[in-house]
Amino acid sequence: MEWYWLPEYAPRFVEGIWLTLQLLVLAMFFGMAIAIPVGLVQVTGPRPLAWLAKSFTTLIRGTPLLVQIWLVYYGLGSLFPSIPGLRESFLWPILRDAFPYAVFALTLSVAGYEGEIMRGAFRSVPNGELEAARAMGMSRFTILRRIWLPRALQNVFPTLTGEFILTLKATPLVSTITIYEAFGIGTIVRQETYRIYEPLLLLAAIYAFLTLILVVIFRYFENRIPKRAL
Amino acid sequence: MEQALEYLAFSPPGWGGNLLRGLASTLQIALGAYALGLCLGLFGALGKIYGGPVTRWGLEIYTTLIRAVPELVLILLLYYAGTDLLNTALESFGYERIDISGLWAGIYVIGFVQGAYSTEVFRAAFQAVPTGQIEAARAIGMSSFKSHTRVVIPAMIPFAIPGLANLWLITTKDTALLAVVGFSELLLETKQAAGGTKSYLLFYSAAAVLYLLVTLCSNVIFGQIERHYRRGQPAQT
Amino acid sequence: MKKFLTVLAGTAAALSMSAQLAFADIKVGIAAEAYPPFAEKAADGSWKGWEVEIIGAVCAAMKENCEIVPVAWDGIIPALLAKKMDVIMASMSITEERQKTIAFSDKYYNTPAVIVASKGASISGDPASVKGKIVGVQVSTIHANYVEKHFGDADAKSYNTFDEHNQDLVAGRVDAVVGDSLAMEPFLSSDAGKGFEIKGELNDVAVFGPGVGGGMRKEDTDLAAKLNAAIKQIREDGTYEKISKKYFSFDIYGG
Numbered sequence: 001m002e003w004y005w006l007p008e009y010a011p012r013f014v015e016g017i018w019l020t021l022q023l024l025v026l027a028m029f030f031g032m033a034i035a036i037p038v039g040l041v042q043v044t045g046p047r048p049l050a051w052l053a054k055s056f057t058t059l060i061r062g063t064p065l066l067v068q069i070w071l072v073y074y075g076l077g078s079l080f081p082s083i084p085g086l087r088e089s090f091l092w093p094i095l096r097d098a099f100p101y102a103v104f105a106l107t108l109s110v111a112g113y114e115g116e117i118m119r120g121a122f123r124s125v126p127n128g129e130l131e132a133a134r135a136m137g138m139s140r141f142t143i144l145r146r147i148w149l150p151r152a153l154q155n156v157f158p159t160l161t162g163e164f165i166l167t168l169k170a171t172p173l174v175s176t177i178t179i180y181e182a183f184g185i186g187t188i189v190r191q192e193t194y195r196i197y198e199p200l201l202l203l204a205a206i207y208a209f210l211t212l213i214l215v216v217i218f219r220y221f222e223n224r225i226p227k228r229a230l
Numbered sequence: 231m232e233q234a235l236e237y238l239a240f241s242p243p244g245w246g247g248n249l250l251r252g253l254a255s256t257l258q259i260a261l262g263a264y265a266l267g268l269c270l271g272l273f274g275a276l277g278k279i280y281g282g283p284v285t286r287w288g289l290e291i292y293t294t295l296i297r298a299v300p301e302l303v304l305i306l307l308l309y310y311a312g313t314d315l316l317n318t319a320l321e322s323f324g325y326e327r328i329d330i331s332g333l334w335a336g337i338y339v340i341g342f343v344q345g346a347y348s349t350e351v352f353r354a355a356f357q358a359v360p361t362g363q364i365e366a367a368r369a370i371g372m373s374s375f376k377s378h379t380r381v382v383i384p385a386m387i388p389f390a391i392p393g394l395a396n397l398w399l400i401t402t403k404d405t406a407l408l409a410v411v412g413f414s415e416l417l418l419e420t421k422q423a424a425g426g427t428k429s430y431l432l433f434y435s436a437a438a439v440l441y442l443l444v445t446l447c448s449n450v451i452f453g454q455i456e457r458h459y460r461r462g463q464p465a466q467t
Numbered sequence: 468m469k470k471f472l473t474v475l476a477g478t479a480a481a482l483s484m485s486a487q488l489a490f491a492d493i494k495v496g497i498a499a500e501a502y503p504p505f506a507e508k509a510a511d512g513s514w515k516g517w518e519v520e521i522i523g524a525v526c527a528a529m530k531e532n533c534e535i536v537p538v539a540w541d542g543i544i545p546a547l548l549a550k551k552m553d554v555i556m557a558s559m560s561i562t563e564e565r566q567k568t569i570a571f572s573d574k575y576y577n578t579p580a581v582i583v584a585s586k587g588a589s590i591s592g593d594p595a596s597v598k599g600k601i602v603g604v605q606v607s608t609i610h611a612n613y614v615e616k617h618f619g620d621a622d623a624k625s626y627n628t629f630d631e632h633n634q635d636l637v638a639g640r641v642d643a644v645v646g647d648s649l650a651m652e653p654f655l656s657s658d659a660g661k662g663f664e665i666k667g668e669l670n671d672v673a674v675f676g677p678g679v680g681g682g683m684r685k686e687d688t689d690l691a692a693k694l695n696a697a698i699k700q701i702r703e704d705g706t707y708e709k710i711s712k713k714y715f716s717f718d719i720y721g722g
Contacts, residue, residue: 412537
């Protein structure tokens, strides 16, 4: 095993890990923000919106993330030349850089998978609690804010930990669209030094370590959620 | 529009035939990997439940590492390490090196990863079997082996099916990662077709549709399997 | 239970049958991503192109059976070292850096590198003209090395394949791309490449090396000797010229 290349590339790995974390947090944040309405509308209705939400989750969960990423980046990118004036518009800096596409694709992915989980979570809140809140005179939005959403999130918290980690493991795929997060830097090292195992082992260690940290953080929060006495 | 249909045609100069060949390849790899994953998972779960401390400890490391490291990293590591180990072993026994074709390498790599996940699914399923049934089997004199094959495993299956259905979908989608390594399956064929014709939107959408079809058909099939194995059981709430 | 065991046995048998013995053929590695006019995949699944035909000619001259093995470009040298194939003939240039890890045959073609940008752009081969611009290159190539060495002020973006950086040039995500002049031809003459042109030729023998050669493991010296003899033979007996005439109007062997 040769590790002579490590000091030279260490700063770039740090940058890459930071990029990975940025992608992870942004995708989870925006993804959950979309997932909550997607899950909710399938339980409450109206029917057309519920059908739309269902199609969305089926589409996202039925296709590989890599296909989604390439479709968004290269597929949409191939439409650009046919839109006049695009390059002078204010959108151009966003459309030109690869990072927004990565966040977008990962967000949609999180929204699709979490939407399905939130659907189950909303359904799992006991009807009795919702009825009691209604009987007390709470408006529908207040019920959602005070009872339904918090209870749904509590029920589903352990699963969310797993999903966070799955999203972390999905971030390497964005290295295929010129984003140099941790895996991308590892690829550069593999190509410039021709070492086969060492960069991959370092990457495995990095991701295992990040996973460990995430699990510890989530376990801390999980212990703070009040559990049912029964 | 006509050009789109022309590009998708089944025979050259349409790329449709290539895509379907890629799809066949994907399904072959997915089926092989899934089967391998199931075998590994079954033995892994049994090992975790009945094994000694060393077995359990080793299996714990296997499942934890595989589930903590991204598939892309694992695929690359397993591909190089696996073929290296195999060839070193063969050479030390005096045999010639063999070269694993892309198909079998893909099966082995994804199957190994799926084995870790299915170990957990089977373990949870085994532990969900009511202990009363196992005790009854032993009480009427069945040997350990018989009670397992006649009672425990059939009882475990309905609990395992939802998790296993999920793993099948994950397996089919994981095959797309092999495109990054250069193995020929649907996504790589799509990339080559898109590059050759410059119709990126068309081909990536076509690939998405094909994967979606596989998912939808799988959902129907697994729904029927679950109904078959749940017959006679109280309805799920 | 019996069924399960028979299935298991059958799988094991199938596995052993599909594994092939190495060294029965010579495995020639090419890049899995298309690189016209040198190598590209046809709609029927076969590979065609100048380089593919040269591979056939060289193998015939060596009197060996060759098998073409497509491998992802960014992993092609490790794959060679891991013995997944015996020689790389994927338009890989002979460079000092690569020669530290692998051995090369004699060159079999040499074409200059160029920088390509849109017709109105004020970009040229001069490093000052690309300052602050985004330049796309393919990873792990001599073109990437050139950009790193000479275009330090520009923002370099690395792509896995030649095709991808051209695609982003069309989409406007990069201002210019650096690549092989001949590989650029099919792109520039296509519909998508209409608004682009070659802005300048880039020269630096230290970076670009003497040309493209076949990459082999350092210990395979007999294979290297055979390959060199074969390359010499097809140059002398006219096969090289015959194949090149189909694709190019001039001799791409270079000086």
